Amino acid sequence: MSKTILEIKNLEKFYENGVHALKSVSFDVKQGEFLAVIGLSGSGKSTMLRCINGLVPSSSGEINFQGQDIISLKSKELRLARKSIGMIFQHFNLISRKSVLVNVLSGSLAKVSLFNGIFAKFSKKETDKAMSNLELVGLKDKAYIRADELSGGQQQRVAIARALMQDPEILLADEPVASLDPATSHSVMDHLAYINKELNKTVVCNLHFLSLVRKYATRVIALKDGKLVFEGSPLDIDEAWFKRIYGEQAREVGIE
């Protein structure tokens, strides 16, 4: 495949409450791939994703992105680096009392001055871009209604539009469909796949369902108790690997 966009080396994370969440995790992310991260709840998937954009400070190791090590960045440089890393979340994390448009525009807050940010003055260019991103996720007609009036799937699509405002090099998705029903899940995943293939954005996505992994991911890594235990193609995860990642008792359930 093409060049490496993100390189993670010996990443460690100790939480203050005594949890050793990540144990020497190393892997590369290639330009343009759709990398799925699987593992049980509590295996460190969310922590790992949050280490990449510094939402959770790493304890030690290296995260090389755009020629700099995210871990060693000062807060101002970290903010700059975050501009190129979009993120969407399991619970969408929209500002519920604000309109859909303002939520999308909040994705470009890193580009506006403090004054313009506080008075929500966004340029015509940004507003047009927000509208076209909303069109991309099929929610242009909902621009002026309050975010909490949307359904879960629609909220997640707004969150995708918000992340696209950053023109991200890479898009992190933390369990993007875990709180959605199966039909809506596919719609959200299809939008992510479109962004990955057509807009050529690299996607790193935590997922629960192997069926979704097989359908959408180009490559998979698996975490177990904070350790990287598998790296390969989605088709390589057979019964034996499945039991090693999810435990002997586990049985696969699908989302079709």
Place this chain on the structure above:
Amino acid sequence: MNKFKTTESFENHISKEKRSAKAKAFFINFLLSFYLFFSLFFSSSYLIYEKNILPSFFYFILLAFSFIFSLLWTSKNSSLGSMAIYKTNKFLKNRKELQSEFNLFSFSGIFISLVLILTILLGSILVDINLYLLFSSQGLSGAKRIFSALFQPNWNIISQVLSSMVDTIFIAFLATFIAIPIAFFFSFFAARNLMKNSLLGNSVYTVIRFISNFTRSVEPLVWAVIFSVWVGVGPFAGMLALAIHSVSSLIKLYSEQIESVGQGPLEAIESTGAHPVLVVWYAVVPQIILPYLSFTIYRWDINIRMATVIGLVGGGGIGTLLVQYQGLAQWNEVGTIVIVIASVVWLMDYLSAKLREAIY
């Protein structure tokens, strides 16, 4: 903050944390056991001899005994101090081997029940409870005199009373109004979730919390005394007293509201690379505006009641009028004032409840 780089440094920290937790647990156990032994001997001395017969050297014996007792007790994870500390220490609270569940019929359970019983006993000795005084005929006739005067208010002074009441309402209003922007600004710096991520933030947080806790722990009544010396007796002193107390109370209420906002939007806006001020403005402020309004209305309601009380020590308004008539023993006039205060407080209470209900 990346305190731990390796498993070893982490385990080292845990064992250090265990030692200091043990010391804290010992301290709590020591205080508790000294209190238990002290109140046990003190109240039994009163119950038997109706006075304190314990010589002062006896307290030293109690201290030494409590010291040894709590040393032994702290070695158990089920001692009260250990439970309190281990359950609240963030490093130790999910270490199963240190935790033990509270049980009313264990040693600790019996210990704490004894402490409670002895406290009630000691309290009734110290407060000097005397039911005879409460129901003596002389006492009852005095009470009857006052109550009957209070129920025959003198309506001739109503215009004077109402104008003082208006003063009081405005004292409360102005104090609340001045407190809002100040408390709003500082509440962000007093919120743990926004400030605890950096050393600078942490120190600002600590300083603001300290000052606001201090000013809040001084009662408005005391502030009124201070300001009536500072700016002279009158409504201005009362307003200042209420304003300073409102600022610190609102800082506490507001910042607790900030601490309880959903972390999701915060994470989302933070991950876009936005400036921290904009993160707070977009992710926190929309979540807190309505609770803030509700707290502020509630505070105004409290301030009206407090403005009455601080009037008693020279804060102006209806309280000052009340203390004047009370000093002259003109109980009918006092009755008028009490009726007006009660009606206004009831009305404000009702309005504030309705307003807060409408907001949510």
